[in-house]
Each structure stands twice: as structure tokens, then as C-alpha cells.
Amino acid sequence: QADALLGAIAEAVSVNFEGGADGRRYLLNFLRPKTLLLILDNFEHLLGNETPLPALDLVEALLRQAPNVKILVTSRERLNLQEEWVLEVAGLDYPPAGAPTGQPPVSLAAINRYDAVALFVQRASQTRTGFTLAEEEMPAVVRLCQLLAGMPLGLELAATWLRDLSCAEVVAELERGMDFLATTLRNPPARHRSLRAVFDHSWQILSEQEQAILRKLSIFQGSFSREAAGAVAGASLPMLARLADKSLLRRSTDPGGRVRYDLHEMVRQFAAEKLRADPAEEAQVQATHARYFADFLCAFEPDFLNERQTQAYTRMCEEIHNITAAWETACQQPPDADGVDTVQKFINSLGNFYTIHSQLIQGEAFAEKAVAYLRRADPADPVVQTILAKALTWQSIFQLALDKTAQAESNLAESYHLAQQAEAPEQLASALGWQAIIARKKQDFGHMQQLAAQGLTIARQAQLWHLEARMLSHLANAALGMGAYTEARERIQQSLQMYLDHNHLFYVDITRGTLATISGRLGDFDEAKQQWLQVLALQERMGSSHRRHALYVHLGAISQALGECDAARRYYSESIRFCQEVGLETQEAYGLAGLGDLARLLGEYTEAGYYLEQSRQRFQAAGWSQDVAETLYRLGQVALATDDLAAAQQYFADSYALYQPSDNRSGMALAQKGTGQVAQAAAQPEEARRHFCAALQTLQGLEAYPILLDVLTQLAATYLTQDGASRGLLLLAYLRQQTRVTSEVRGQAGDLWNLYRDQIAQPMLTEAVTQAQGSTLAQVIAAAIGDDETAKLLMQYAPELKTENEGYGIMG
Secondary structure, three states: OHHHHHHHHHHHOOOOOOOOHHHHHHHHHHHOOOOEEEEEOOHHHHOOOOOOOHHHHHHHHHHHHOOOEEEEEOOOOOOOOOOOOOOOOOOOOOOOOOOOOOOOOOOHHHHHOOHHHHHHHHHHHHHOOOOOOOHHHHHHHHHHHHHOOOOHHHHHHHHHHHHOOOHHHHHHHHHHOHHHOEOOOOOOOHHHOEHHHHHHHHHHOOOHHHHHHHHHHOOOOOOEEHHHHHHHHOOOHHHHHHHHHOOOOEEEEOOOOOEEEEOOHHHHHHHHHHHHOOHHHHHHHHHHHHHHHHHHHHHHHHHHHOOOHHHHHHHHHHHHHHHHHHHHHHOOOOOOHHHHHHHHHHHHHHHHHHHHOOOHHHHHHHHHHHHHHHOOOOOOOHHHHHHHHHHHHHHHHHHHHOOOHHHHHHHHHHHHHHHHHHOOHHHHHHHHHHHHHHHHHOOOHHHHHHHHHHHHHHHHHOOOHHHHHHHHHHHHHHHHHOOOHHHHHHHHHHHHHHHHHOOOHHHHHHHHHHHHHHHHHHOOHHHHHHHHHHHHHHHHHHOOOOOHHHHHHHHHHHHHHOOOHHHHHHHHHHHHHHHHHHOOOOOHHHHHHHHHHHHHHOOOHHHHHHHHHHHHHHHHHHOOHHHHHHHHHHHHHHHHHOOOHHHHHHHHHHHHHHHHHHOOHHHHHHHHHHHHHHHHHOOOHHHHHHHHHHHHHHOOOOOOHHHHHHHHHHHHHHHHOOOOHHHHHHHHHHHHOOOEOOHHHHHHHHHHHHHHHOOOOHHHHHHHHHHHHOOOHHHHHHHHHOOHHHHHHHOOOOOOOOOHHHOOOOEO
8 A cells, every 4th residue: 555655646646656665765864855746545454453553653654754745635534644634525515404483495597506506417417417405305416415425426327317307207216226327338437327326435444443443333313412322322422433534423412512413424324234134233223222312311300391491402403313222122022011111101201202392193092102102001900001101192192282172082092991990190190181171172170179179189199299380270271261260369379380390381381371361361462461471482492382372372362352453463373474484274273363452443345254264164173162152252343343334243152052061151141341342333222222131130149351341331321321320420430440451442431431521510420430439349330231140150259359449440
């Protein structure tokens, strides 16, 4: 090798001599006074594994004895000389794997600016006359450049196949194996006629230990850490450095400053072939890989529920290809004790990962595979029963999110039964909690309360604080559904405090959202908005998008109530965009309904009708009767605003009919109010008053103050059109003093007051204001409708709501 190098350099600088020691001395003497650049290409062929390395000794002698001779060496392996300055030459730049979420597609012009694409197009045009990159071929060419990581030789070899294949067919062949990348051209050097020839040579100059490590490293999908390489492949840090120096391994640094390694995809395919040649070794490496990542997930499991969630998510994202490959391997192992133990280590972390980041379809597929594996294990083993119960619960969680309620209900029933058999209180309480959520979905809040109370007892007896907190949250939601907002607030505050005490931020996010909902129902709009913004800030801090679509809808509704219409539109639109990104087609209806109601408020009735009808159709298809009922009520308000009284009447009647079977009294009262508004628009004040009073009766025992005050505003209008002006003025005077009314109701009350202010004697106005300032809500209602008993019934479960001057405001 040294003689060959000596002869090649002598020929390049026009020196004639016989090879050997004298030739070396003659060449060194000749070059000592020279100033020149000497280029040594493909030097890795002269390195090998021998020690010492004669060719390298010659280079070292040139550097030492000919100081003005600069040497440029290209090599797939470092020379490891003190004088060496290393410049790593990667492939040509190529399009990245994916654009950030929400970004528009990359244009054809932008793709053509990547060097890898430009080289491929240039070589393709030589192969196929007139070839230009068309829009429909762009994805295949981008994928090709990604597979080859911009490797020029690979791109040139791939382009030669365009005589017979399309770009997409070239990619398909390449994904099947590297042997496809070979050329029939006669004049390229032998080592450049196929990728296999390149890799075969690199493989031959590796030591047996290096070959063994490289084979095992091929099990990794994407990048991997030094710790993973050591645990799975037995690779030490010096060994990783040697493989990197030989350009068989690439080094990079993640955003956290940790060093990561990866194999070029073609190198990985080549090494994987070598691993598959020994099935026993391959099986052993796969099993080790699966166990390593099972333990990796187990270590990160607690972090998904605390302030380290973002870091845990980042680490899982880095390893997700390895984790999913390890998961596939784990599910193919025999369902013995070791196999079951490995599988169960994946369940909670992968479940949390897919849930928190709204990857619902992937989550359902993962849980389904876990259940299928565990059904092959010993059904009488309590350990298997417990883990299967956990997997079934996770499957039901994703099914519920994907509107597969019947399947979720069946899985939870089986989970509960298995947990009973195994005497596993944690899984028993967990199944009860999710059954409570199904009861809530069905608007059966009494059953929800029973299930949550049962789960709370189990959690407390087993001292499972996290499930105790969750059951308190379910009890709060049951109270919320039954209109007992004060009780709901007390329960959710207990739950929230427990999660804060234990720093479980994921559930802090959920419970604070429930607290915000309660604040909105009680009319504390400013407080509710701040709470929802805290939830959003916490999610962004944690890198979570759990139920983000619902969060945006809530923020839109609160902004609308505060009269912040631009913000409301933005939040509703964000909810729709999010649903479209993650495939939540039905849930998109909530954002559409919000946009529709906002358009109604702004007088854009055609747009309002369109959005609301789209929303109604989706809710109808999903069988969500209560959401259909609310949308019908909103459509009734649009019809009322456009003077289509017959349509409005029908919408309100249909809404009431859907609310009634679930005993949704808040909804029923809204529908009754709507019917009263139709009568009022038809100049039938007595009929309108009858419906408004019926709505007040329906609200008895509920703390539904927003709806209550909305009804009272409409009732005030009926008095102002007949002889009961003093009653109407009392209601309006009371309503106008409140600071927690919606922008819409405040506007309605203000318009009515201004309309009649100039028509009513000043003493009557003064008397109404004075009386309102010293009255509770119950007293105002009694004075307005002349029925003390109704007022007492209406307020029997609610605290006294006083006027703003007495320190207690109320929303409308």
C-alpha cells in the first residue's frame, strides 16, 4: 500500500524513480522545498486494520518534512493524526421529513432549490430526454432524497432507472433493498457501480468486533443514544467513535445538548442484512432492544403527569421509532411471565403519550394490540387479569375519544369484572371512573354520581390519592350536570388542590378546566377566562394538546360573553383547525356551532344558519342528542332574528323534545324562553309571559343564573308592552346593576331601559332603581311576577344573590 501511494504521488508531481526506501527518501527530498496542494482521494482503502499503517506513515512524514506541502485527504475514515483538521462532508441538502404543523405545502420551486433534488433532476434529464420535475412526482423525489440522505452516488444510480420506471416505482424498489441501486454503465469505477460494492468494501476493512457492533446497531430505527447503543449492542464510547470515524455512524446533538447517533438508511439496510443472516443473533438483539425501551418508558412514566412532562415528551419523540419497533417486538414474544412483564411496562407511558398529544387513532391501535397479546396469556393469573384490565381501560379511553361509546362501554365492563377477580383496587376504581364518564356522556348525572362515589370509597380504602382526586373531579362534574354549581365548585377545588400538592400537572390542567366551566356557569366570566388561559398556558408549557379543541371552544364562548367578538372568532376557528389536523370530524361541530352563534350575535344570519346547520348534521350523525338540542335552540334564535316565526317555533319545540328525556332542565328552560320570545315577537305578551314563567318554574332548584337572568330580561319586555311597566322597570333596574351579565343580555336590558326611559315618569324610574338596590333576586322575582311562592321555590337551593351595591354581583 505504501509503495502504491508512493508511486501515485511521484507520478502526480512528475518524479521518476524506482520504488522502495530510496524512492521514499527521494520523494521527500524533492517535496521538502515545494509549495503545493497534494490531494489524496478515497484514502480509506489504504487504512485497513493493520498496525502500523505504512501509507499513513508516509503522509505523516510528508507533513513533518515538507512543511509547505498541504495535503487534502478525502476518506470515509479519519486518519487520526495530530495535524489533521476534519471537515465532515454530509450528503447534499435535501427536503426535511416534514414541515411544522399548520404550515402550507412546500412549493415545487422551493423543492428544486435543494441540491440533492437538483442533482437528481440533472442526472434524470440525461437518462430520460426532456425530464422535468412535475408536481405529481415531487413527493416521490423528496422521499428518494430523504432515503439516500442526499448521497450523490445513490442519487446518480437512482436516476439511471428512469428509463424504465417512474419516480414512485424507483422509491418503492429502493425501500425494498439497496441492490436496486446499481448501474449498467461501462465507464464508472467498479466501486461506484453499486451501493453494495461501496458497503462491501467498507465492511471488509472492519474488525470482527466492529462488524458485530454494526450488525446490532442496525436494530435501531432512526437515531439512538449512547446509553441505548451500550445496552442493546454492547457498543462502548470508543467503539462508537471508531465507527463514526469510519463514516459508518453519524453523530448529532439534540436540543438538550445530548449526543445522538444514527446510521444512514442504506448502511442500516446493509448491516440489517448481515444481522438477519444469523436468526438466533437477530432474535436476541430484538428482545434486548424491546426490554431496553420497556424499561426506558417505565422510568419516564411518572414524568408524564408532572412538570417534567415536556422533557419526557421530547425524549419519547426522539425515541418514538425505536419505541414503536420495540413495542411490535414485545407483542410478538411468547405471552409468558417475562413477556407480559415487558408488555405492561409500555402500557401507561404509551397510553399517556398518545392521550396527551391527541394521537387517538394511533392510541387505539396500540391498546388493541396490547389487549390481543394479553388475551393469549394465562387467563387465570391475577397478574395477567390486572394488566389486561388496564389495557382494556386504555382501549376504552381512546374509543370514547373517537366516539365509539358502545365498544368502550363493553370493554370497561370486562375491565371491571377482571379487576374484581384479581382483587385489584386501582384498576377497579379506574374502570368505575371511566364508566362515570360514559354516564356523563349520556347525560345520566345521577348514575355518574353513584359510580364516582363508589370509586371514591375504593380509592380511599386503598389509599390511592390520585384516584381519590379523580373521583372528586367526577363528582364535581356530576354536580355540574345537575346544576348544583356551588357543590361542583367545592368538589373540584378539593381535587385541584390534591393534584397541585402532588405536582400532577396533567390533571391540574383538567381540573382547572372544570373549575373554569363552573365559573362560567356561575357568571364569573372574567375569572373563567383567566382560568382557561391558565389551562392553555400550562398545556403549552407541558407540550400537551389534550382536548385542545374543547379548550378553544370554551375560550371562544367566554370571549363572546364578554363581547370580545374578534377573540371569540379566533378561538372557534382554532378549534376547527385543530380538529381537522388530528381527525376529530365530529368534534369540529362545536367550533362550527360557536361560529354560527357568533355570526347570529353580529347579525350575519345567512352565515349563522350555514354554520349551525353543518354543526347540527354532525351532532345528529354522531347521535349526540343534547348537542343537537342546543344547536336547534340556536337555529331558533336565528329564525327569530329573521322574523321566520314558524320556523323558530318548530326549532324551539324540537329542542325541548330532545332535552326532556334527559331531564336537562337548563336546556328545557332555554327552549321555553325561545317559545316565549316567538310569542312576544307575534305581539302576544300574555302568552309570552306564560312561557317565561314556565321557564322560571323549570329552573327551580338549579343554580343556572345566566339562563335565569336571560329569562328575566325577556320577561321585563312583556311588562313594558302593557300596564305592568313598573314590574318591567324593576327587573331592568336590577339587571342593569349587575357586572357579570353577558354582553348580549346587558345590551338587551340597556336597549329596553333606554327605549322607555323617555316615556316613563321620572318618579317611577327612581322608585325602580331604589327598590332594585335594596332587593335580593328572590324579592325582585316575587315583586315582578306577583308570586311569592314561585320565587321561594325558584331560589330554595340557591344562595341569595344580591345587587352589586350589596357586594354580590350576578351574571346574565
